[in-house]
Every structure is written in C-alpha cells, then in structure tokens.
Amino acid sequence: MTMPVVSEKxxxxxxxxxxxxxxxxxxxxxxxxxxxxxxxIDEGEFVxxxxxxxxxxxxxxxxxxxxxxxxxxSYCFKGLNVGNLSRVYRTRLRRFYxxxxxxxxxxxxxTTALENVELPLIYRKEPSKARRAxxxxxxxIVGLKGWEKHTPGELSGGQQQRVAIARAIVxxxxxxxxxxxTGNLDSARSREIMDLLTGLNRDKGxxxxxxxxETDMAAYAKRVVHFVDxxxxxxxxxxx
Amino acid sequence: MFxxxxxxxxxxxxxxxLRSVLTTIGIVIGVAAVITMVTIGGGATKQIKQxxxxxxxxxxxxxPGKRMGPGQSTDVIPFSxxxxxxxxRDINAVAAVSPVSTISFKxxxxxxxxxxxxxxxxxxxFNVTNRTIKSGRLFNESELRIGSSVCIIGxxxxxxxxxxxxxxxxxxxxxxxxxxxxxxxxEKGQNTMGMDxxxxxVIPIITYQRRIAGNLYISLIQVSVxxxxxxxxxxxxxxxxxxxxxxxSDSDDDNFTVTDMKEIARMLxxxxxxxxxxxxAVAAVSLLVGGVGIMNIMLVSVTERTRxxxxxxxxxxxxxxxxxxxxxEAVALSSLGGLIGIFLAIGASIFLSxxxxxxxxxxxxxxxxxxxxxxVIGVIFGYFPALKAARMTPIDALRHE
Ligand SMILES: Nc1ncnc2c1ncn2[C@@H]1O[C@H](COP(=O)(O)OP(=O)(O)OP(=O)(O)O)[C@@H](O)[C@H]1O
Ligand SMILES: [Mg+2]
Numbered sequence: 218m219t220m221p222v223v224s225e226k227x228x229x230x231x232x233x234x235x236x237x238x239x240x241x242x243x244x245x246x247x248x249x250x251x252x253x254x255x256x257x258i259d260e261g262e263f264v265x266x267x268x269x270x271x272x273x274x275x276x277x278x279x280x281x282x283x284x285x286x287x288x289x290x291s292y293c294f295k296g297l298n299v300g301n302l303s304r305v306y307r308t309r310l311r312r313f314y315x316x317x318x319x320x321x322x323x324x325x326x327x328t329t330a331l332e333n334v335e336l337p338l339i340y341r342k343e344p345s346k347a348r349r350a351x352x353x354x355x356x357x358i359v360g361l362k363g364w365e366k367h368t369p370g371e372l373s374g375g376q377q378q379r380v381a382i383a384r385a386i387v388x389x390x391x392x393x394x395x396x397x398x399t400g401n402l403d404s405a406r407s408r409e410i411m412d413l414l415t416g417l418n419r420d421k422g423x424x425x426x427x428x429x430x431e432t433d434m435a436a437y438a439k440r441v442v443h444f445v446d447x448x449x450x451x452x453x454x455x456x457x
Numbered sequence: 458m459f460x461x462x463x464x465x466x467x468x469x470x471x472x473x474x475l476r477s478v479l480t481t482i483g484i485v486i487g488v489a490a491v492i493t494m495v496t497i498g499g500g501a502t503k504q505i506k507q508x509x510x511x512x513x514x515x516x517x518x519x520x521p522g523k524r525m526g527p528g529q530s531t532d533v534i535p536f537s538x539x540x541x542x543x544x545x546r547d548i549n550a551v552a553a554v555s556p557v558s559t560i561s562f563k564x565x566x567x568x569x570x571x572x573x574x575x576x577x578x579x580x581x582x583f584n585v586t587n588r589t590i591k592s593g594r595l596f597n598e599s600e601l602r603i604g605s606s607v608c609i610i611g612x613x614x615x616x617x618x619x620x621x622x623x624x625x626x627x628x629x630x631x632x633x634x635x636x637x638x639x640x641x642x643x644e645k646g647q648n649t650m651g652m653d654x655x656x657x658x659v660i661p662i663i664t665y666q667r668r669i670a671g672n673l674y675i676s677l678i679q680v681s682v683x684x685x686x687x688x689x690x691x692x693x694x695x696x697x698x699x700x701x702x703x704x705x706s707d708s709d710d711d712n713f714t715v716t717d718m719k720e721i722a723r724m725l726x727x728x729x730x731x732x733x734x735x736x737x738a739v740a741a742v743s744l745l746v747g748g749v750g751i752m753n754i755m756l757v758s759v760t761e762r763t764r765x766x767x768x769x770x771x772x773x774x775x776x777x778x779x780x781x782x783x784x785x786e787a788v789a790l791s792s793l794g795g796l797i798g799i800f801l802a803i804g805a806s807i808f809l810s811x812x813x814x815x816x817x818x819x820x821x822x823x824x825x826x827x828x829x830x831x832x833v834i835g836v837i838f839g840y841f842p843a844l845k846a847a848r849m850t851p852i853d854a855l856r857h858e
Binding site for chain 2 (some may be wrong): 309313324326341440
C-alpha cells in the first residue's frame with residue numbers, strides 16, 4: 218500500500234501530462250493517436266474531455282488510467298513519474314487510487330452484477346461482509362437495486378453501463394476516469410449519473426476526468442478540454 | 458490472499474460450468490483408463506504366475522524332433538518305453554518319469570458322446586502333473602502290465618457323458634476299445650493356454666499302444682525333477698542319455714527336444730508383461746488425448762480469458778494474483794478429475810477382474826503416477842495461456858481479439 222512519497226513543498230498538480238505522444242502500429246502503417254498533449258489537472262477538479270471521434274480521447278484516458286503506456290512524453294501522478302514505475306506500482310495506482318469506467322463497459326461475462334462490483338474490493342482485500350454491503354450500496358446508487366443477481370447478458374446496455382459505473386465508484390477512488398459514462402443512457406438517467414458524479418466530486422473530493430460527446434453533460438464539469446486530432450485545441454475553465 | 462484466490466477460482470469454475478466439466482472429463486477418462494489397464498494387467502500376470510505354480514513342480518518335457526527354426530523340418534523318431542526306463546534308472550534327481558501318448562477321440566456312453574483327449578500313460582503321470590483322484594482308484598500293477606481296458610476320466614468328460622448319473626464302474630467306448638471307469642480325477646480347471654485340463658480320459662500306456670495306436674511308440678516323456686535339484690543339470694543329463702539311447706554321433710544334432718516348463722512359464726510371464734506394457738501405453742495415449750482435449754478447451758476460451766484477465770488487471774489485480782487464481786482453478790479441476798478417475802478406475806477394475814476372472818490387485822504406484830500426471834496436464838494447459846495474458850498491458854489484454 219505504500220507509495221514512494223514526494224514532499225509537497227510547492228503545490229503540484231495531481232496529474233501532469235507533458236508532450237504525451239502515442240503512436241500505434243509500426244513501419245509505414247503507423248498512426249499517431251496523440252501528438253503532444255500537455256495538460257495539468259489539480260486535485261478535486263471535474264474535467265470534461267470532448268472532441269470528435271478518433272481524436273485520441275480514449276487513448277489519453279487509458280494512459281492516464283495506467284492501462285497503457287505512452288510512446289513518449291511524461292505522465293506525473295502526485296509528482297511521481299509514472300513512466301518510471303514498475304508494473305507492481307502501476308497496479309497499486311489502479312488498485313488504490315483509480316476508478317475506471319470503460320467506453321465498452323467491460324464487465325465479466327456470466328458473472329452477476331453484484332460480483333462484478335465486488336471485484337475491485339476483493340483485490341483490495343475487503344472482508345466479505347463489508348464488501349457485499351458496499352457493492353449493494355453502489356448498485357443502489359446507480360439505480361440498480363434488485364438487479365444484483367443479473368449477469369451482463371441479462372442487462373440492457375444502459376444497465377451494464379451503470380454496473381460499470383458502480384464498479385468504478387465502489388472503492389471511492391482518488392481519481393475517477395470515465396470514458397463516455399452516459400453514452401448509452403437516456404437524458405433523465407444521464408442527469409442522475411451526472412448528479413452522482415458531481416456529488417462525489419463535491420462531497421468526497423473525488424477528482425473526475427470524463428470523456429463525453431454531449432455538451433449538456435460537459436456543462437456539469439468546471440473545466441472542458443477539447444481534443445482535435447491528437448492535440449488539445451482548447452482548455453476552458455468556466456467560472457460557474 | 459489464499460482465500461481470495463480460492464474464492465475467485467471457485468467463482469470462475471462456477472461461471473464456466475461447461476468448460477470445467479469438459480476439462481474434468483478429459484482427466485477422468487485418462488486417469489481411469491491408465492489405472493484400469495495397469496491393474497487388470499497386473500492381475501493377469503499374477504494369475505499366470507499362480508497357474509504356473511500349479512503346473513507341477515519342476516516339470517521337464519522330452520519331445521521327439523529337434524527344436525525347429527524357420528523352414529526346418531526333421532524326421533520324427535518317437536520314444537519307446539525303454540527310454541522311459543533308462544531315464545528313471547540313470548538320471549539322478551528325478552522324482553518321477555511318465556510316458557505320454559495322446560490322441561483326440563470320441564468317447565461314447567449309451568446315447569451320449571463327447572470328443573476328448575485320450576492319454577495313454579502310467580500312474581507316475583498323476584505325480585508329474587499334480588493330479589489327484591476324486592473317487593475310485595489309480596491303475597494297479599497288473600492293469601498297467603497287461604494293458605487292461607480300464608480308464609480314469611476327468612470331470613468334464615464325466616459331466617458330459619453321465620450328467621448326474623454314477624459313472625464309476627460304467628463302461629465307455631473309445632472306438633473299438635470298451636473300457637471300465639475305475640477313477641475320476643479332481644478338477645483342475647483351465648491351464649495357461651486356456652485348455653480345459655478336465656477334458657481327458659487316461660488309460661494305461663500299454664493299452665494305448667496295443668488297442669489304439671497299434672505300435673510301441675510314445676509321443677512324449679514327462680519328467681518331474683526332485684525339489685531343490687537343478688533342472689538345468691537334469692536337462693543336460695537327459696540330453697546326454699538320449700543321445701546315447703539314439704546312438705547319435707558327435708556331429709549329429711539332437712533329434713529330440715528337452716524343454717523345461719519353467720522356461721515356458723517365464724516366456725508366458727514375459728509375454729503377459731509385454732501385453733500389460735502395451736495396454737498401459739494405449740492407456741497413456743488416452744491420458745494424453747484427454748490432455749489434448751483439455752488444451753483445446755483452454756485454447757478455445759483463450760480470447761475470452763485474455764479479455765477477462767485484462768479486466769482484472771485494469772481493476773487492480775497483480776499479475777501474480779491472476780496467475781494464482783488460474784493455478785488454483787487448474788489444480789482444483791484436475792485434482793477433482795483425478796479423484797473421480799481413480800474411483801471410477803477402482804470400480805471398473807473390480808468389475809473387470811470379476812468378468813475376466815483375474816485377481817484384483819490394487820497398485821498404489823500407478824494411482825499416484827496417474828494422479829500426478831493429470832494434475833500436471835491440468836496445470837500446464839490451464840496455467841500457460843493465463844501466463845501469456847497476465848504479462849500484457851491491461852489494455853492489450855482487454856482489446857485482445
Ligand atoms: N490499438 C490500436 N491500434 C491502432 N490504432 C488505434 C488503436 N486504438 C486506437 N487507435 C487509433 O487511434 C485513434 C484515436 O483513437 P481513440 O480510441 O483514442 O479515439 P476517441 O477519441 O476515443 O474516439 P471515440 O470518440 O470514437 O471513442 C483512432 O484513429 C484509432 O483508430
Ligand atoms: Mg473513445
């Protein structure tokens with residue numbers, strides 16, 4: 218559980234990306250998904266990431282969530298250069314600091330909603346009783362009370378998306394990375410989820426980075442970062 | 458940590474019932490086949506040993522004609538009663554010598570008939586072959602000397618000709634010979650070659666020569682060697698004596714064969730062992746096939762498993778934890794399969810040994826080996842696909858196709 222700690226004399230951003238480049242493929246068929254991203258995110262911020270399809274939003278989120286490694290550039294989390302961390306430490310970041318909602322939900326098939334939500338707690342070694350209670354609570358929060366025993370195959374896309382959200386928030390992470398968390402939800406349900414996220418951000422101080430296509434949803438965030446073609450085109454903080 | 462892994466592995470097994478069952482069945486079949494084959498083979502070997510022990514102690518058989526290699530043939534000069542006497546008189550360490558001539562004949566009693574082996578010999582025959590009389594008596598001196606029309610019959614012949622009736626004192630007809638039954642042999646059952654040793658009629662050798670063969674020949678001489686004496690030496694001495702009897706010069710080959718039945722017994726045992734080995738090899742192949750089946754199942758599900766490993770890694774599982782989970786799952790499944798296989802094999806072995814009338818001998822070694830092998834197969838095929846996936850970056854595992 219111990220992380221190498223860096224003294225925080227000067228106030229450093231929680232997340233700091235410098236010259237982040239990601240190239241897919243090799244030889245002639247290379248594809249530059251990120252072409253030098255510079256972004257700083259402070260603790261407690263609620264950031265929306267927008268941009269056209271294929272502009273590199275998911276790629277960037279995966280790197281932020283330590284699911285992928287950049288081709289070049291530096292990523293500092295709490296002042297630590299993630300690029301220098303070993304696999305084990307990167308796993309610890311995911312386990313204890315990050316929550317991740319995937320664009321494609323990525324639930325375990327043939328596994329009940331409850332067990333899916335329990336999974337991150339199992340890896341956090343929570344005792345089984347507390348684990349089950351927390352998982353039930355998280356499912357209730359996303360409006361899936363009574364659906365605990367259903368497997369992903371028995372749930373609609375929107376319901377699966379909410380299970381994925383429950384799985385990401387059940388650990389009350391330091392940072393929540395959400396890749397289009399409302400992409401499959403109707404506007405009423407979307408608003409509920411956004412209220413939930415805003416609440417987490419405000420009350421629990423959870424830093425949230427959220428990809429979205431909808432301006433309505435982005436409006437919930439205090440800051441909107443626009444991606445175009447692998448570069449940040451605009452970065453606006455609206456004083457609401 | 459361990460309980461967590463166990464929990465995750467059990468969930469995984471529950472989640473993939475079909476895959477788990479198929480994996481287990483592969484191992485069950487392999488393990489059961491190997492254990493059953495080896496157990497039955499071991500029982501058969503044991504049975505043959507027992508039969509050999511009952512064959513008669515230290516039996517040496519002298520037959521006319523030389524040991525023939527491929528393409529060779531030789532004039533067969535039969536033995537005579539003089540040879541039998543010479544062996545009894547001149548060879549040390551001989552317990553009993555008996556002449557044996559045999560022919561297949563139809564035995565008739567009233568309206569019943571039965572084709573059987575008619576053997577002409579003397580009373581020593583019963584010592585040499587370890588036979589005893591159940592009812593009646595052996596031949597007496599005068600019957601043997603003058604060649605009376607008397608016979609001693611085996612249980613099968615009695616059964617076929619007389620059924621429930623009294624046989625002793627009745628007369629049966631062997632072609633022109635009409636002979637009185639003076640004794641009935643104790644049962645002995647089948648011999649190693651599966652021949653019924655109770656399907657026989659024994660008459661005095663003189664009677665056989667005069668009334669059936671019409672000559673003074675003897676087809677075989679059976680010698681039983683005294684306990685503790687060297688069969689090899691007796692074999693050598695007999696060869697020497699017979700060469701003299703037959704006036705063979707030094708340059709002549711033997712025109713007779715002296716066979717130590719122990720030798721044949723050893724040959725049979727090694728044949729059985731070879732057979733057992735062969736069966737075991739077949740069984741081992743089936744274990745291997747079971748293993749390949751498991752590998753197939755695991756490889757088919759590798760994409761799904763890789764994605765799943767990706768999810769686990771993304772959520773915060775260490776590589777080691779994922780691997781432990783898969784290891785526990787593989788070990789649990791293959792041990793379960795191994796255990797079921799062992800119980801199945803024991804059941805099948807007991808059943809088969811009953812049907813084949815072979816003794817059941819539990820072989821703990823092969824059970825251990827089969828179990829270990831199944832565990833190793835399960836672990837290799839369950840674990841290594843996982844190993845590859847767990848080393849990828851989470852996103853590569855997640856997006857695996
Ligand atoms: N594994 C990969 N291999 C090769 N190219 C990839 C891979 N992943 C993404 N790309 C490419 O990188 C570019 C950025 O992809 P990314 O998924 O980050 O887009 P996005 O902004 O999330 O789009 P969307 O809004 O549709 O989700 C795309 O052009 C895509 O084709
Ligand atoms: Mg995307």
